[in-house]
Amino acid sequence: MTAIYISGGVSGGHLSPAITIMFYIFRGFPKKKILVYIFAQLLGAYIGSLVAYGVYRNCILNYLGSKPDQMTQVYNSFVTNRIEGVADAASGFLTEFVATAFMSIAVLASGDDSNAPPGAGMNAFILGLVVSILTMAFSASTGAAINPARDMGPRLALITVGFDRHELFGDGWWVYGAWCAPITGAIVGAILYDAAIFVGGESPVNYPSQSVKRAGRKAKARWRHRFTRKGR
Template sequence: MLSTPNQPTGHLLREPAAEFLGTMILIVFGTGVNCQVALSGNTAVSGSPKGDYLSISFGWAVGAALGVWVSGGITGGHINPAVTLASAIFRGFSWKKVPIYILAQILGACTGAGLVYANYHRAIDIFEGGPGVRTVPGSASLFTTFAMDYLSNAQCFYSEALGTAILLLVVFAVTDKRNGPPPNGMVPLVIFITILGEGACLGMQTGYALNPARDLGPRLMCWMAGYGRQVWNYRSQYWLYTPIIGPIVGGLLGAAVYDAFIFTGSESIFNKPYSAARLRRLQSPAESKGKTIPSGENAV
């Protein structure tokens, strides 16, 4: 983006700032509910539990909806690198903005996790058994994702890819003007329902990252907060192939399925050859009208 005389310098920061804040809100609510539910289960922290797994599903759904509401009017509310990449490939979103959006999303997620960590720092000390004690997965799992021990690496990848494919299919459907989109301002409600459903139905095994920034940002925070290199070494670089590559691959597959079978807009790579042919057909009659057909007496 280039600044113009009518645009203040701050205008250039609106889009990355919106993605930063939207993703930060997502992580504040999501990791916040993780901490409240898990830490309150320790009697030294709380006299009674403050929530259960359903609370976690609701917390993440609320965070996703509010994050999209905060950023939606400025950027469309990506708050997820998988959404940004799919938008660039299938919806003509500017590739120049892709790295800026993704960086803003990761930084927003890292900041959101840091805010929650500061809020629950003392409770985490009690949970871990002493000040400064930090274990992986342990309390690190309150901020970033780890899989159930019985899952193979391939199953972990599949679980995240499946969940994100469904998410992107819904995102592309709800933003398709030719497919009965919801009224203005109601997209966050659809995202709320989607994340609530994914958490309640598919989230147990890997923690349903569904979003590379949601895992990488808090993982960076954990590393800086003293959890050590184990956050990166867990299960042979689990952090890379499951919560980052898995959602990206799954998101692109979900977007491709929607566009291949339902979407009719010319923005999609699936429809560009058809759109070009249709444009040529529309232009042909107009061109023929402008041509003079020679009469028989002038023809050679």
Template sequence: MAFGMCATLSTYTSQNQAGYYATVAPAWELSFMTAIYLAGGISGGHLNPAVTLTMSFWRGFPTRKCATYILAQVIGGITARGIAYAIYHDSIVQSAVLNNVSQAKSPARQAMITAPKVFVHPVLAFFTGFLGTAILMGVIMALRDDTNAPPGARMQAFVIGILITVLILALAYTRGGCFNPARDFGGCLVAVMAS
């Protein structure tokens, strides 16, 4: 998450000089793909509370482990955002100064907090997030279904990474590309602590 967050902050604090919207999506793809490859053998690659709860309801993941996994995911989200904020602190401050606003109102806010654009109705923002998460979970469930011709254990993270890119490019403009509650909560908490 820290890599994806840093790529997003790089884009927003540089005012698109060090990246743009379409470069943020593959950065998140590669970040999540790498994390799934790193944690897949230990935890099954659970980086998202939606994954943990879905696997508990439909794939036999032990319910007693859900709270521990979700707590670890939230701590990971907070830590990743904190690291990204620390690395980009000077850029965030500079962006606020150049725009003559506080840090909380600088362009970096869009990178730290997933929120709908001002013109987007809250119901539409909720539906967009729900749809993106549902698609993500449907594909993950299909990848884990042996009767569905899965691509193989070594390719699942790659397919999920590609899907994350597509979801961000297709659905993130109006409400941000957060289909992971742990990532979203972590960003909000770090932004509140930093302001």
């Protein structure tokens, strides 16, 4: 929530690669800025994880010193993983897919002028509340990544401070669970929202084929200005 307040006026408050990609497909976000945004998101998560590790370093090392077999618990404090015996690969993927679809719908609804958008300054609070609820609802089986950067940044940070690379990237969860599921979930969530609620011209769901270019030109410019402040 705080991060959206801080960065929302400058960049639109994109904190997730899944949301950035969704905005590119459905709201005309500039293609040339996708990689820049994703890099910034990963960098922010990476630095934040290093700060968190620095604050709790002694506690972590003391804990591992007394319980060396609890390394997984330390990893799970930073990154997401499907919990053995609770979620298999399919249900883990579905968990992240559904959670991010809900998140995508909430993000689009909060910025939809034709719906009932929140008042000035309320977007960050509402989206922060949505993330908190989704985390409580879906974290039991996977940790609720929802945001690919929230998983990848901490993984890279743990490697930087000396943790085992093979344990952090040994299975495919970080690919299919933390990246593929949130991205596809965000896209499907946007399709559902645009098909059922959204009436703007910038969505390919409402204006397929060549019509999207003609009908969505002005609307895309408005969204581009909103999320990149190009007009400043």
